[in-house]
Amino acid sequence: MYTLSNRLRLFSVILMVVGLIGLIVGFGQRPGSVEEVKEMMAAHDAHGGGHGESQVAESGHGNQGHGEEDAHGGDTHYEHVLHQLQNKPWASLYVAAFFFFMIALGVLAFYAIQFASQSGWSPVLFRVMEAITAYLVPGGIILFVILALSGFHVNHLFVWADPEVVAHDALIQGKSSWLNGWGFIIRAAIFLGGWLLYRHFAVKYSRKQDEDSEGNKWYKKSFKISAAFLVFFIYTESMASWDWIMSFDPHWFSTLFGWYVFASLFVSGITTIALISIYLKSKGYLEFVNNSHIHDLAKFMFGISIFWTYLWFSQFMLIWYSNIPEEVTYFITRIEDYKLPFFGMLVMNFIFPILVLMNSDFKRVNWFVVMAGIVILCGHYIDVYNMIMPATVGESWFIGISEISAVSLFLGLFLFVVFRALTKAPLLPKGNPYIEESKHFHY
Amino acid sequence: MASKVIHALYIDDDILMDAVKKVRAEHYHIEEVYTPFPVHGLDKAMGLPHTRLAITSFMYGCVGLTVAILMMNYIMIEDWPQDIGGKPSFSYIENMPSFVPIMFELTVFFAAHLMVITFYMRSKLWPFKEAENPDVRTTDDHFLMEVDAGNHDVDQLASFLGDTGAVEIKVIDKEEDNH
Numbered sequence: 249m250y251t252l253s254n255r256l257r258l259f260s261v262i263l264m265v266v267g268l269i270g271l272i273v274g275f276g277q278r279p280g281s282v283e284e285v286k287e288m289m290a291a292h293d294a295h296g297g298g299h300g301e302s303q304v305a306e307s308g309h310g311n312q313g314h315g316e317e318d319a320h321g322g323d324t325h326y327e328h329v330l331h332q333l334q335n336k337p338w339a340s341l342y343v344a345a346f347f348f349f350m351i352a353l354g355v356l357a358f359y360a361i362q363f364a365s366q367s368g369w370s371p372v373l374f375r376v377m378e379a380i381t382a383y384l385v386p387g388g389i390i391l392f393v394i395l396a397l398s399g400f401h402v403n404h405l406f407v408w409a410d411p412e413v414v415a416h417d418a419l420i421q422g423k424s425s426w427l428n429g430w431g432f433i434i435r436a437a438i439f440l441g442g443w444l445l446y447r448h449f450a451v452k453y454s455r456k457q458d459e460d461s462e463g464n465k466w467y468k469k470s471f472k473i474s475a476a477f478l479v480f481f482i483y484t485e486s487m488a489s490w491d492w493i494m495s496f497d498p499h500w501f502s503t504l505f506g507w508y509v510f511a512s513l514f515v516s517g518i519t520t521i522a523l524i525s526i527y528l529k530s531k532g533y534l535e536f537v538n539n540s541h542i543h544d545l546a547k548f549m550f551g552i553s554i555f556w557t558y559l560w561f562s563q564f565m566l567i568w569y570s571n572i573p574e575e576v577t578y579f580i581t582r583i584e585d586y587k588l589p590f591f592g593m594l595v596m597n598f599i600f601p602i603l604v605l606m607n608s609d610f611k612r613v614n615w616f617v618v619m620a621g622i623v624i625l626c627g628h629y630i631d632v633y634n635m636i637m638p639a640t641v642g643e644s645w646f647i648g649i650s651e652i653s654a655v656s657l658f659l660g661l662f663l664f665v666v667f668r669a670l671t672k673a674p675l676l677p678k679g680n681p682y683i684e685e686s687k688h689f690h691y
Numbered sequence: 692m693a694s695k696v697i698h699a700l701y702i703d704d705d706i707l708m709d710a711v712k713k714v715r716a717e718h719y720h721i722e723e724v725y726t727p728f729p730v731h732g733l734d735k736a737m738g739l740p741h742t743r744l745a746i747t748s749f750m751y752g753c754v755g756l757t758v759a760i761l762m763m764n765y766i767m768i769e770d771w772p773q774d775i776g777g778k779p780s781f782s783y784i785e786n787m788p789s790f791v792p793i794m795f796e797l798t799v800f801f802a803a804h805l806m807v808i809t810f811y812m813r814s815k816l817w818p819f820k821e822a823e824n825p826d827v828r829t830t831d832d833h834f835l836m837e838v839d840a841g842n843h844d845v846d847q848l849a850s851f852l853g854d855t856g857a858v859e860i861k862v863i864d865k866e867e868d869n870h
């Protein structure tokens with residue numbers, strides 16, 4: 249049995265408290281009026297001037313451009329920035345909430361695949377996977393609350409939730425039978441409810457199988473619900489990705505978006521399984537997990553990273569090549585305003601894993617896997633960031649106090665929930681019919 | 692000098708794997724094992740050095756990537772630039788996304804084909820090459836372990852191999868060394 253050490257508990261609580269305080273500060277720092285935005289921007293320009301004359305020249309040029317517009321033109325710009333900055337803490341909260349939720353969801357899908365394919369290598373890792381999916385419960389509830397608040401326009405994350413915007417937008421009007429507050433939260437409730445339901449029964453059957461492995465009755469039940477869940481999952485995950493991410497840009501659409509988000513959550517989930525397994529091994533637990541298991545997880549990290557790149561590129565190239573205005577604007581915004589995170593994410597999610605994890609021997613070296621894993625997780629955080637921020641805060645983005653605090657809050661919660669769930673059951677699912685094969689898994 | 696080798700035949704890959712481990716534990720020298728299909732982990736059990744084929748494959752892939760870049764740069768940018776879909780071919784880097792499929796395909800093409808050719812050359816395989824396996828049954832359902840008798844007592848070695856599960860044991864006088 250795993251016992252949660254006081255240090256880890258304290259660490260996660262500190263992360264949560266710091267994150268919460270930081271978020272409150274972040275929400276408090278939101279500008280309340282256009283005047284405050286002007287002050288902030290003036291302060292920022294003066295600050296920039298201290299570093300180099302070129303920047304002063306640039307901002308001077310910018311002001312000239314605004315001067316040529318009519319008097320109100322300047323104010324609409326500031327109002328625009330005001331809305332973006334008011335959105336920023338909400339958006340960063342959403343990015344972090346979704347990111348940690350998607351890790352748990354990716355692990356749930358991976359877990360279901362292990363059952364549906366009757367894998368022999370992985371049962372020794374089942375308790376780690378079950379513990380990570382425990383985060384689905386608090387993470388899902390928090391995500392649902394944020395989604396409900398956004399769907400009913402308490403904040404301005406989704407433009408389609410703003411009745412004034414919709415009144416002047418024929419394209420969103422055409423989509424409003426799908427994109428409306430009630431439809432949005434009912435769908436979210438169905439998706440989250442279905443996933444949590446599977447999670448509940450899968451874990452329950454897995455524990456029952458330990459108590460009573462006679463005839464593998466519970467294992468067969470796990471197999472059946474896992475297969476059914478995977479069918480449910482791939483439809484709902486795809487629709488959830490339209491609702492929860494693609495609808496930030498309600499004019500834009502991409503047919504493989506669901507797959508793309510799936511690849512992202514899948515690789516993040518597998519990476520987290522590897523990281524937590526290696527951590528537990530370093531603490532002397534999971535003695536039955538050998539380096540062949542780590543090797544297999546690292547192969548998945550490598551393979552799914554490339555799969556993610558393949559989908560990213562398939563989406564990018566077709567849109568870039570056909571150059572249809574309403575499609576290509578999505579990437580133009582990202583390349584112009586988000587150049588560093590956009591291309592940096594490609595390096596972190598593709599070039600780094602392909603070079604570091606290509607060698608077969610490196611996939612067995614724990615610190616190599618940990619290093620690659622941390623870069624992959626950061627890369628996929630930035631991936632989610634790139635999917636959400638351009639539509640919510642536009643060019644007013646920066647990694648500030650609210651982004652870091654939101655990550656800290658949810659990381660703390662994630663660690664707390666996952667490691668507490670690990671203490672609930674023996675780390676070896678001894679009743680699993682493939683447990684001997686898994687213990688002796690060697691390649 | 693004529694050397695003696697012992698051919699021990701097995702009918703199951705699990706028994707063969709155990710036998711290989713036992714024979715090596717007794718410090719007998721296994722010349723070669725002939726199997727009808729690849730047996731996972733046999734190379735490690737025999738103590739064969741790790742293959743370097745993967746390294747050559749990586750290098751061939753790099754060559755393929757370079758060839759693709761140079762080729763597309765020459766064809767599409769330098770020699771005959773065209774305006775396709777409103778994207779005039781003035782620079783390689785600007786049109787790079789449309790060349791990525793070719794870069795990918797040629798990387799895979801070079802890595803795969805040259806790796807196979809390297810494998811053939813390294814294993815001394817070519818058309819009309821005479822088969823080396825000493826017993827045709829190894830192409831069907833038998834596994835053959837060739838153990839160097841060396842200075843060991845042949846009878847003792849033969850009975851030891853029989854204990855490891857061999858179904859048939861033959862002592863062969865080799866006139867010349869094949870290897």
